[in-house]
Amino acid sequence: MSRHLSGFRTVLSEDEINRALARMAHEVVERNKGASGLVVLGIPSRGVPLAQRLTARISSVEDIAVPVGALDVTMYRDDLRLRPARALEPTDIPDGGVDGKTVVLVDDVLYSGRTIRAALTALDDVGRPRAVRLAVLVDRGHRELPIRADHVGKNLPTSLRESVRVLLNEVDGQDAVLVGATADAHPAPEAHLAAGEEEAR
Amino acid sequence: MNGESILIRGARILGGPQGDMLLRDGVIAALGGDVDGTGARAIDADGLVALPGLVDLHTHLREPGREDAETVASGTRAAAAGGFTAVHAMANTDPVADTAGVVEQVWRLGREAGHADVRPVGAVTVGLAGERLAELGAMADSAARVRVFSDDGICVSDAVLMRRALEYVKAFDGVIAQHAQEPRLTEGAQMNESELSGRLGLRGWPSVAEEAIIARDVLLAAHVGSRLHICHLSTRGSVEIVRLAKQRGLPVTAEVTPHHLLLTEDLVSTYDARYKVNPPLRSADDVAAVREGLADGTIDIVATDHAPHPVEDKECEWDAAAFGMLGLDTALSVVQHTMVDTGLLDWSGVADRMSFAPARIGRCDSDDAAQGRPLAVGEPANVVLIDPAASRTVDARTSASLSRNSPYDGMKLPGGVVATFLRGRPTVEDGALTWI
Amino acid sequence: MIRHLLSAADLSHEEATLILDTADEMARLTEGRAVKKLPTLRGRTVVNLFFEDSTRTRTSFELAAKRLSADVINFSAKGSSVSKGESLKDTALTLAAMGADGVVVRHSASGAAYRLATSGWISANVLNAGDGTHEHPTQALLDAFTLRRHLGDLRDRDVVIVGDVLHGRVARSNVLLLATLGARVTLVAPPTLLPLGVENWPCEVTYDLDAALPGADAVMMLRVQRERMNAAFFPSAREYSRRYGLDARRFSSLPEDAIVLHPGPMNRGMEISADVADNERSVIVEQVTNGVYVRMAVLYLMLAGSGTGSAGGEDAA
Structure with a gap:
């Protein structure tokens, strides 16, 4: 990570992240009345390990194997022209596809909602789910589109000048959610994108 | 054709010692250390090299x-x-x-x-x-x-x-x-x-x-x-x-x-x-x-x-x-x-x-419009004065040629032609073409 | 991310790998899907500027651009006064006026794509789709992509390329790219069809096809034009075929899992026999499919973003 983390404060610890995921897993099962017909898709990069963790918990609660995969939304973004083209992350749709299933999209941070819009469009090209739900670890507000999460780990009111970072063991070697002031303040969420931060994958 | 006499003062003849050169009636009329240039237009050629x-x-x-x-x-x-x-x-x-x-x-x-x-x-x-x-x-x-x-x-x-x-x-x-x-x-x-x-x-x-x-x-x-x-x-x-x-x-x-x-x-x-x-x-x-x-x-x-x-x-x-x-x-x-x-x-x-x-x-060194002759008294006054210390960045757009296909465009090259004389008449003076 | 793609030599290992990885994703995003189209380049205009006929290459680029939802204009300049090359400039100015974002250029003159990209006539991204006897970088990329799908990492893999290297832009681009990717390349050709100084290229060179085959992980057969024999590059098609053609006997001397590539169009019976071309270890048809993925990847990486700061006229964040 290029930007140093001084000035950031921890808002979720490792334990808190685990508890939040456990609660979300229960909520997903309750809402779905069981785990059958579920397909969990993480949005790269940090949405993917979160989806895997969430699915593991659902599977252990319900004792059935819930298919889990990844859905890269880069090709569907509406902000491609704002930055140099980026490398694509793998898209991995589980065997059996999404037709007629309930898809749970998983991402680390919900912010402008543009990533989720792109994910819904991407999902359109994959198949026709019965329903799509959204699970995010952190909802920091400042939506630019009429999008709302079904399952939230933590609602975290932030200012536009703040930056939210989700660190995960699988990627970063530790679990934590941090908030801090960015070195260069960004006027709007869509312009606020750097590796390892929310909305950037 | 051109009645003007020109006295080139202090040029290094063929890059050798400095000397004066009097161009009159299309020929080199006098050459040496101290030429009498009465009635001639003098050109200061100090630091310049004179070549045929x-x-x-x-x-x-x-x-x-x-x-x-x-x-x-x-x-x-x-x-x-x-x-x-x-x-x-x-x-x-x-x-x-x-x-x-x-x-x-x-x-x-x-x-x-x-x-x-x-x-x-x-x-x-x-x-x-x-x-x-x-x-x-x-x-x-x-x-x-x-x-x-x-x-x-x-x-x-x-x-x-x-x-x-x-x-x-x-x-x-x-x-x-x-x-x-x-x-x-x-x-x-x-x-x-x-x-x-x-x-x-x-x-x-x-x-x-x-x-x-x-x-x-x-x-x-x-x-x-x-x-x-x-x-x-x-x-x-x-x-x-x-x-x-x-x-x-x-x-x-x-x-x-x-x-x-x-x-x-x-x-x-x-x-x-x-x-x-x-x-x-x-x-x-x-x-x-x-x-x-x-x-x-x-x-x-x-x-x-x-x-x-x-x-x-x-x-x-x-x-x-x-x-x-x-x-x-x-x-x-x-x-x-x-x-x-x-x-x-x-x-x-x-x-x-x-x-x-x-x-x-080319066998053009011996007829009535002889070229490539030595810089000597009585020879045709075909002379070029160059400034070896000058340098310039070539700009093809300024070429007298109608075309612009110079491979040196934008390149810095040494030297510059200060004056050219064709049978005693300047075709270039002060680095610029003359009207003839 | 990539401003222009003019030569395989322009690609670092990292960039080449990025393109191939991206092509992998393009394949995954479209293979077997009902909806093969991605919205990525919506509103962008790609011009296929072909001064030389090549239906296969043009179609491949067209399909790639369309799968990314770009608007595609096919501009066939063949027949216009190409001999008086002025038309390249005028065509470029026309395309610039039309607002082309990317220009895919095929030309019979070596360096035409380079000229288009560096002349200042046009600010669009330029993609070389084959220039004279110089290069054809996306062909090399699709060959590398195909090789990678069958062989995995190309480091230390042995690839034998057989045929007309002198007039062949495919061989030139392939040697450069495969060397960048760490493969060991051996060129096989009659001495008359090898360029001067080939010994300094990043590859081995031999005149003996039989000696090169037993250690090969892949063999790439290049098209040899029969006309070349009129210019005394070789005595006859039959002799060429005997010495440098891949027939069943030579095919059997290859290791069991080695694959055969050909950029097409093939001269069956000349550089490759029909039974070898149709063998299941020949991946020639797959190369065509892969060409679309690789070209999608390059178009995406060239046109999707705001560029690396050099692309004019884009709204930066």
Whole structure:
């Protein structure tokens, strides 16, 4: 990570992240009345390990194997022209596809909602789910589109000048959610994108 | 014609000691330490070098036929700006200069233009077609008094035709200037054949295609006892063949262009067609060899092969572009840069390679408009004053040529022509062309 | 991310790998899907500028651009006064005026794509789709992509390329790219069809096809034009075929899992026999499919983003 983390404060610890995921897993099962017909898709990069963790918990609660995969939304973004083209992350749709299933999209941070819009469009090209739900670890507000999460780990009111970072063991070697002031303040969420931060994958 | 007398004060004559030079009635009237210049206009030449007016044996003036690229008037102005007082106009015009009528036309246009003498070169074969001899004798006997014959641009590749041409011009002390390019080995060729040509995917132009013709023609010239002149040789092998010929005492002369003294094939990597030329730019080793050859006299002269082309013939794909580059107004700077500043040649050597020797080869050193004469009292006042300490960034847009295809555009080169005098009359003064 | 793609030599190992990885994703995003189209380049205009006929290459680029939802204009300049190359400039100015974002150029003159990209006539991204006897970088990329799918990492893999290297832009680009990717390349050709200085290329060179085959992981057969024999590059089609053609006997000397590639169009019976061309280890048809993925990847990486700061006229964040 290029930007140093001084000035950031921890808002979720490792334990808190685990508890939040456990609660979300229960909520997903309750809402779905069981785990059958579920397909969990993480949005790269940090949405993917979160989806895997969430699915593991659902599977252990319900004792059935819930298919889990990844859905890269880069090709569907509406902000491609704002930055140099980026490398694509793998898209991995589980065997059996999404037709007629309930898809749970998983991402680390919900912010402008543009990533989720792109994910819904991407999902359109994959198949026709019965329903799509959204699970995010952190909802920091400042939506630019009429999008709302079904399952939230933590609602975290932030200012536009703040930056939210989700660190995960699988990627970063530790679990934590941090908030801090960015070195260069960004006027709007869509312009606020750097590796390892929310909305950037 | 011009009654004005001019006193050049304190120039270094041929780069030697300082002296004064009085130009009066078209000749050098006085020369030495303390010349009486009463009534003459004085020019302060302190720090400048005085050389005899330069003579180019190889110029393309494009008129008649391609007046969009160059005219006799514009080409001779570019020549004067470069310190030349005479140019030999190559025969590949349209119509080709293969009759007395065309060479006389070019010669007359030169007389009217007034910035430099024009010595037409006659074609060796009718229409440069390489099939039958043009009327060489008629051109020699015409008002243009042609002595140099060349199919330049095209090689006289037929050995029998070449032999006959070499023999035939002996009758009027002519010389065949051969464009040495074996045609079959260079079909569709685009650049020097090398690892680079392989990488760039441009069809290669092997050195041997030049050297094979030179070797053949040297042997032919020896066999029939004729003078032979080699145009724009460009390879180490060519230098070695000419060196060997001279060691055997054969009457062979050779020229090198300024661009082959300075530029290498690496420039082609840009696919910028300004660097497309015939013969092609060669390797750094070839450049070193032609410099050595010019220094030791193996190569007799520098000739510009000034080849103007309109913008559209260069601003295109490499394959489609025309061969050739401008050279008249930058030649002396390039020679200073590559030969003088490197210590390979002194200024009297430059005078020899760019004035005395080309005039001798072209046989224009002895008639009533003699060129390439020594700077001595009673000789024609063809003089160029140069400032070796000057330097400039070449801007092709400012060339007196109608064309802009200079390979040196944007390049910093040393030296500058301050003044040029043609039979005592300034064609360039204070670095600018005069009105004549 | 990539401004122009003019030569395989322009690609670093990292960039080449990025393109191939991206092509993998393009394949995954479209293979077997009902909806093969991605919205990525909506509103962008790609011009296929073909001064030379090549239906296969043009169609491949067209399909790639369309799968990314770009607007595609096919501009066939063949027949216009190409011999007077002025038309390249005029065509470029026309395309610039039309607002082309990317220009895919095919030309019979080496360096035409380079000229287009560096002349200042047009600010669009330029993609070389084959220039004279110079290069054809996307062909090399699709070959590398195909090789990678069958062989995995290409480091230290042995690839034998057979045929007309002198006039072949495919061989040139392949040697450069495969060397960058760490493969060991051996060129096999009659000496007349090898360029001067080939010994300094990053590959081995041999005149003996039989000696090169037993250690090969892949063999790439290049098209040899029969006309070449008129210029004395080889005595006859039959002799060429005997010495440098891949027939059943030579095919059997290859290791069991080695694959055969050919950029097409094939001269069956000349450089490759029909039974070898149709063998299941020949991946020639797959190369065509892969060409679309690779070209999608390159178009995406060239046109999707705002560029690397050099692309004019884009709204930067």
